[in-house]
Amino acid sequence: MIMFKGKNNSRNEPVAGRDDYLWDGSGQPDPEIQKLESLLGKFRHDRPAPVFPEIVPDRRWTFFPWRLRLFPALATAVTAVVIAVVSFQHYARQPLPVTVAGWDVSLVAGAPRIGANAISGKETSRLAIGQVLETDPQSRANLRAEDIGQIEMEPSTRLRLLTMGAALKRIALDRGIIHAYIWAPAGQFVVDTPSAVTVDLGCAYTLQVDDSGAGLVRTSLGWVGFKLNGHESFIPAGAACATRPKVGPGTPYFEDASSNFRSALAKFDFEDSTPGQRAGDLAVVLGEARTRDALTLWHLLMRTGEEQRVLVYDRLRELAPPPAGVTREGILRLDQPMLDLWWNQLGFDDISVWRHWERSWSGAVTPK
Amino acid sequence: MREQSAPEPSEDALLVGAARDGDRAAFGRLYQLYARMVHGVLLARVPLADVDDLVQDVFMIALRRLSTLRETASFGAWLAAIARNRANDYHRRSVPEDQLADETVDQNIENGEVRKNEDHDGQAAVILDAVRSLPGAYRETLILRLVEGMTGPEIAARTGLTHDSVRVNLHRGMRQLRAILNSNPDSGSPQQETR
Numbered sequence: 001m002i003m004f005k006g007k008n009n010s011r012n013e014p015v016a017g018r019d020d021y022l023w024d025g026s027g028q029p030d031p032e033i034q035k036l037e038s039l040l041g042k043f044r045h046d047r048p049a050p051v052f053p054e055i056v057p058d059r060r061w062t063f064f065p066w067r068l069r070l071f072p073a074l075a076t077a078v079t080a081v082v083i084a085v086v087s088f089q090h091y092a093r094q095p096l097p098v099t100v101a102g103w104d105v106s107l108v109a110g111a112p113r114i115g116a117n118a119i120s121g122k123e124t125s126r127l128a129i130g131q132v133l134e135t136d137p138q139s140r141a142n143l144r145a146e147d148i149g150q151i152e153m154e155p156s157t158r159l160r161l162l163t164m165g166a167a168l169k170r171i172a173l174d175r176g177i178i179h180a181y182i183w184a185p186a187g188q189f190v191v192d193t194p195s196a197v198t199v200d201l202g203c204a205y206t207l208q209v210d211d212s213g214a215g216l217v218r219t220s221l222g223w224v225g226f227k228l229n230g231h232e233s234f235i236p237a238g239a240a241c242a243t244r245p246k247v248g249p250g251t252p253y254f255e256d257a258s259s260n261f262r263s264a265l266a267k268f269d270f271e272d273s274t275p276g277q278r279a280g281d282l283a284v285v286l287g288e289a290r291t292r293d294a295l296t297l298w299h300l301l302m303r304t305g306e307e308q309r310v311l312v313y314d315r316l317r318e319l320a321p322p323p324a325g326v327t328r329e330g331i332l333r334l335d336q337p338m339l340d341l342w343w344n345q346l347g348f349d350d351i352s353v354w355r356h357w358e359r360s361w362s363g364a365v366t367p368k
Numbered sequence: 369m370r371e372q373s374a375p376e377p378s379e380d381a382l383l384v385g386a387a388r389d390g391d392r393a394a395f396g397r398l399y400q401l402y403a404r405m406v407h408g409v410l411l412a413r414v415p416l417a418d419v420d421d422l423v424q425d426v427f428m429i430a431l432r433r434l435s436t437l438r439e440t441a442s443f444g445a446w447l448a449a450i451a452r453n454r455a456n457d458y459h460r461r462s463v464p465e466d467q468l469a470d471e472t473v474d475q476n477i478e479n480g481e482v483r484k485n486e487d488h489d490g491q492a493a494v495i496l497d498a499v500r501s502l503p504g505a506y507r508e509t510l511i512l513r514l515v516e517g518m519t520g521p522e523i524a525a526r527t528g529l530t531h532d533s534v535r536v537n538l539h540r541g542m543r544q545l546r547a548i549l550n551s552n553p554d555s556g557s558p559q560q561e562t563r
Contacts, residue, residue: 022513022538023520023521024520036514039491039492039495040492040496043496043515044404044516045404045407047403049396049399050424052392052396052431053431055388055391146436147433147437149453181453182449183446185442204456221452221456222504347505348504350529350537352532
């Protein structure tokens with residue numbers, strides 16, 4: 001029988017000195033952790049390195065090494081110099097290979113177009129900065145960039161490539177549906193929509209935009225940030241978030257929440273309701289919320305007035321008690337460090353990734 | 369620290385640069401440094417039986433794409449992202465993620481304690497399953513610490529996370545793991561409650 005004493009359960013944060021063994025194996029050994037290490041160590045990686053294939057060096061200029069080997073050993077120095085000079089001049093006249101920054105586009109079905117040119121099914125096309133890729137109702141296409149990820153493009157979709165910088169890669173989805181699988185570092189891949197900016201935070205997600213500019217993001221792995229005009233939403237795997245022109249991102253919710261919950265939340269976010277109706281919608285949301293719907297309630301703290309925020313705080317506290325260092329007064333005045341501490345306590349992901357992105361880019365990124 | 373110390377970022381950059389120039393030994397050294405990290409990232413997401421093969425897949429993908437890596441000092445974060453994406457591909461092409469538990473794992477967290485398993489392996493599998501039921505932010509870090517034997521500083525250096533994030537994830541993950549191993553189903557696993 002494996003029983004743990006559950007020590008430190010009352011503590012919410014690591015305490016210097018007391019968690020040293022868990023942190024780096026120093027300090028007083030913790031017998032429980034030692035037992036876990038002993039049991040779980042059997043799953044540790046122990047395979048030797050495989051034989052990797054030969055690596056083709058990433059060089060543009062390889063003339064001299066192989067060319068010199070072709071000359072006989074007795075070739076005169078003069079001949080070698082002449083040949084080298086002639087060869088150098090020859091190569092110097094050749095244009096260096098030009099790689100256009102962009103995404104590789106491959107045809108899946110129909111006749112997608114880059115600008116006015118239909119994509120051939122035989123070879124990969126290149127979507128360059130400033131170009132538009134569009135699928136009609138019968139077309140589908142895939143985009144791939146080795147250091148960013150892959151995008152599957154549904155029919156009736158239009159997107160533009162805006163930038164391909166080293167630290168920020170950016171496209172605009174004007175309408176339609178894309179499925180994005182991103183392996184670029186978190187925060188580097190951004191999608192503009194007419195009603196919000198979508199920031200990849202290490203994930204896979206589906207993003208759709210209708211003809212009115214309204215959008216919906218559904219996250220299947222990792223999490224996504226949605227931002228516009230000071231409204232921001234964090235959408236972890238299994239959750240979704242709608243966005244509307246001139247309003248921005250709504251409140252994220254888990255897709256398995258009750259229909260009453262989702263309906264009331266949509267009204268609360270986007271309908272032009274009376275104060276009474278709004279209060280009623282909020283009451284439904286709070287009443288139907290499960291523990292995991294703390295995701296939604298945490299966001300609602302920033303989308304409610306003082307009076308309603310108290311109700312949200314009280315319900316969120318019941319579902320997911322705040323960690324040490326987070327006070328009622330602090331949350332009600334929307335103290336950001338306290339809000340961030342509480343978010344991190346919910347276990348979705350570390351919000352510092354998003355804050356880092358905000359400091360780096362948010363001022364420069366608005367939908368285009 | 370019990371494990372080898374994490375390399376300075378410049379060591380990664382040097383190794384990546386040498387590998388790009390065709391030095392297979394340099395890439396082999398990167399494998400030695402990062403294989404446990406990749407293994408842990410995958411073990412947090414896919415069934416145990418497939419992890420070793422996927423580790424090799426991840427390094428082969430990294431080898432092919434090495435020339436596209438612009439910030440060589442970020443090799444670890446880049447490699448971790450490839451591993452997470454490979455795990456995602458695995459689930460898209462094969463089994464749903466909620467079937468993560470291996471067939472050999474006995475789902476017997478019940479009545480406030482984990483049932484005794486006669487054999488050591490079964491006990492370990494049950495605990496691994498409990499770790500993998502934790503929220504995503506915690507399970508990866510905890511697997512790197514408890515399974516792969518990496519220290520907190522080493523996890524931070526390999527994955528690109530900050531020391532603070534790793535420390536908090538370890539602490540909270542450990543606390544939730546203790547709760548799972550001690551509590552009854554009504555108190556719920558973190559996955560049931562908060563994910």
